[in-house]
Every structure is written in structure tokens, then in C-alpha cells.
Amino acid sequence: MSMTDAGATGITLTEAELDRWVTHAPTRGLLTGPGLPPDTGLLTFAPLRTHGLRRLADATDGPCRLADELRDRLVIGELLNPAGMERESILLDGATGEITTAYLAAPTGARPFAPSLTTMLRFAAVTEELAGLRGRFASLAGQYGPGAVTEASRRLLALFEEGTDGAVPAYWKAAALIRPLSLVAAPGLGGLSLEMPGRLLDQEFGHGRVARFEEVDFPATLTHEPTRRFLRETGLPEEAVLSRADTDVPLPTLTEYFTSECEDHPLDRLPAHADHLIRLGDLTADTILVLDGRTGAILTYSEPDAALHPLNTDVSTLAYTLWLLHHERTIDDHLSHELTTTAYDHLAAAMIDTLTTLDPTGTSPVPTWHYWTELLRDEAGGVL
Numbered sequence: 001m002s003m004t005d006a007g008a009t010g011i012t013l014t015e016a017e018l019d020r021w022v023t024h025a026p027t028r029g030l031l032t033g034p035g036l037p038p039d040t041g042l043l044t045f046a047p048l049r050t051h052g053l054r055r056l057a058d059a060t061d062g063p064c065r066l067a068d069e070l071r072d073r074l075v076i077g078e079l080l081n082p083a084g085m086e087r088e089s090i091l092l093d094g095a096t097g098e099i100t101t102a103y104l105a106a107p108t109g110a111r112p113f114a115p116s117l118t119t120m121l122r123f124a125a126v127t128e129e130l131a132g133l134r135g136r137f138a139s140l141a142g143q144y145g146p147g148a149v150t151e152a153s154r155r156l157l158a159l160f161e162e163g164t165d166g167a168v169p170a171y172w173k174a175a176a177l178i179r180p181l182s183l184v185a186a187p188g189l190g191g192l193s194l195e196m197p198g199r200l201l202d203q204e205f206g207h208g209r210v211a212r213f214e215e216v217d218f219p220a221t222l223t224h225e226p227t228r229r230f231l232r233e234t235g236l237p238e239e240a241v242l243s244r245a246d247t248d249v250p251l252p253t254l255t256e257y258f259t260s261e262c263e264d265h266p267l268d269r270l271p272a273h274a275d276h277l278i279r280l281g282d283l284t285a286d287t288i289l290v291l292d293g294r295t296g297a298i299l300t301y302s303e304p305d306a307a308l309h310p311l312n313t314d315v316s317t318l319a320y321t322l323w324l325l326h327h328e329r330t331i332d333d334h335l336s337h338e339l340t341t342t343a344y345d346h347l348a349a350a351m352i353d354t355l356t357t358l359d360p361t362g363t364s365p366v367p368t369w370h371y372w373t374e375l376l377r378d379e380a381g382g383v384l
């Protein structure tokens with residue numbers, strides 16, 4: 001294996017390294033010529049640097065019964081899944097040039113990924129163009145809302161269909177239908193992260209199912225004015241996929257809530273600033289959705305652990321998260337069935353990446369438990 005430097009370091013292989021394993025002429029030409037980029041935003045080919053060209057049969061961990069058609073697939077890279085998710089390997093069929101994926105720890109079957117290396121690299125490139133709103137997506141720069149989402153998704157899916165005769169593999173279908181959802185909200189200008197489109201929540205959750213608060217609902221310790229304005233004008237879903245907001249009573253502080261509703265929870269276990277923490281509702285039976293009245297930060301409070309954890313930057317990104325989780329269920333029935341049954345990990349990875357595009361709370365460099373991320377990773381929970 002050798003490296004070439006033409007503005008960026010590429011990974012190439014020699015004819016001798018490919019002999020016996022790669023007979024597909026276009027694939028040989030790419031690997032010995034332009035080569036592979038070390039990384040894209042979605043993929044890495046760094047394993048080639050570390051291990052060289054390996055057969056799947058030689059790369060699996062421990063004894064593993066592989067189907068005959070998988071044994072000679074070549075491990076050339078990995079999917080760059082969000083932190084905490086196992087990386088899936090990218091496999092090359094040296095005879096046909098087809099690209100599939102599988103987990104080395106349990107490669108019971110290979111999943112379609114792209115018909116060729118060239119197509120795979122093109123798919124990754126156009127997905128990055130969407131993320132940067134450049135190239136074929138440059139005209140969408142500065143556009144936000146449902147219309148921008150629909151157009152971005154249409155363009156990306158059409159580009160994928162061109163290279164697959166319309167049979168878009170699950171990973172790329174998730175990218176086309178989920179990643180454009182980051183365009184639904186504009187950057188915030190009034191002290192919050194996002195500017196949610198007017199009535200977006202009403203359209204998603206139904207008329208009368210979004211709670212908007214009045215001044216009398218706010219405790220005195222809710223001093224963050226942008227949060228007060230958002231709760232008055234935009235509001236939060238009364239009952240979303242995972243959270244339920246209390247709308248029949250004024251918002252209580254954490255101290256007030258535990259004093260009146262949970263007498264068996266010692267008050268001395270509450271955070272020192274519990275009078276400034278405001279309960280918005282529940283995520284689970286023992287996990288409370290909390291607003292810091294001074295900063296506008298959204299947190300969770302675990303009753304069993306008496307611990308606070310970051311959840312969202314503010315109420316605007318909380319509303320976006322609840323919208324995203326709910327909207328995923330409605331955009332494409334076929335997507336939901338296909339990905340929740342055979343490729344949930346691809347759907348979860350796209351959802352986590354899309355969420356962190358607008359709210360990086362779950363990607364803090366300091367390791368911490370993050371409710372949304374853990375929930376989306378939990379395949380058995382069937383959230384999506």
C-alpha cells in the first residue's frame with residue numbers, strides 16, 4: 001500500500017497487492033490510480049492503512065461461521081457512526097466491484113451499500129454537499145422550513161436513485177429522508193439556538209395539542225426572557241413521542257414539585273439550585289424534564305440517582321427534537337418498516353447525526369449520559 005499527496009493524502013494499492021483478490025477492472029483502476037480518501041464525512045478507509053487489504057474471513061474476531069460468498073469479501077473501510085455506536089465495516093467484492101457492509105463481530109450477512117466504489121464515493125460526496133449546502137444544494141442556502149426540507153430530500157434521493165436503478169440501499173435512503181430535516185428550523189436570532197417556523201408544531205402534532213403558556217404559569221425564578229417568549233408564542237407539544245408536558249397547572253420548581261407530589265423523595269437530595277429548576281414534564285416514570293430558569297438550558301433529573309444530565313441547549317432545540325422524533329414516523333411508511341426491522345442502526349445513526357447538527361449537547365467532549373442519544377441507540381426499545 002502507498003500514499004499519494006495531491007492536496008490531500010489518498011490511499012492507493014499496488015497491482016501486486018490487488019492481484020488474486022481484485023479482478024474487477026474499474027475497481028482496480030480506482031484503487032491503483034486516484035485511490036480512496038482517508039476519510040469523508042460519513043466513511044473512513046483508515047483500516048486499509050492499519051491492516052492492509054484483508055479478507056472478511058481473516059478480519060473477523062474469533063471463530064465465526066461465514067457463508068461462502070462472504071469469506072473473500074475485502075474489508076476496505078468503516079462507516080463513521082456517531083460516538084458510542086459500533087462501526088460497521090465496508091466490504092468490497094473483488095470480482096464484481098459491489099460494495100456491502102457488515103459487522104466484523106457478527107457478520108451473519110452483508111447488506112447492500114453501493115454497486116461500486118465510484119458510486120459509493122459519489123453518494124458520500126453529495127451527502128456532504130447537503131450538509132454544507134454547497135454544490136448541487138447551494139441554492140438552498142439560507143432557506144428553511146418544510147419546503148426546504150422537501151426539496152433537499154427530493155434532490156438527494158434522486159441522486160441516489162440514479163446510481164442504483166431506483167433501488168436505494170437503506171443507509172442512503174435514511175440519509176435522503178432524515179438528514180434534510182435539519183433544514184426545518186433557521187438559526188435563532190432572539191437568544192435561542194433555533195427559530196422554529198410558525199405553527200410547525202401545530203401542523204405536526206395537531207391543532208390544540210401544543211401548549212402555550214401565559215405569564216401566570218411561570219414561576220418567579222424563570223428569568224430567562226427568550227425562554228419565556230418561546231413558551232408563550234411557540235409552546236411545546238402536550239404529548240409528544242416521549243415526553244408529556246403538564247398543562248393544567250402552573251410550572252412548578254423542582255422544590256415545589258417534590259414537596260407537593262413526591263414526599264418520599266428527600267428534599268436534601270435535590271440539587272442546590274432546585275428553586276431555579278422548573279419541571280416541564282416527564283420523559284419516563286422516574287426521569288423528569290427540567291428547565292434551568294436562569295440560563296434556559298434543558299436537563300433531565302433522575303429521581304433514583306438524584307442526578308442532573310444535559311438534554312438540550314434550550315427550549316427551541318427541545319421542540320425541534322420532539323418534532324424530529326415525531327416527524328420520522330410520518331415521512332415514509334416504507335422507510336419506517338424497512339429500517340426499523342432490518343437496518344435500525346442506519347436510521348438511528350442518521351437521526352443522531354441530524355439532531356446533533358442543530359444541538360450538539362449529546363456530543364460534549366466530557367463523557368456524560370444523554371437521554372436522546374441513548375434512546376435512539378436502543379434498538380430493542382423500538383423508539384423509531
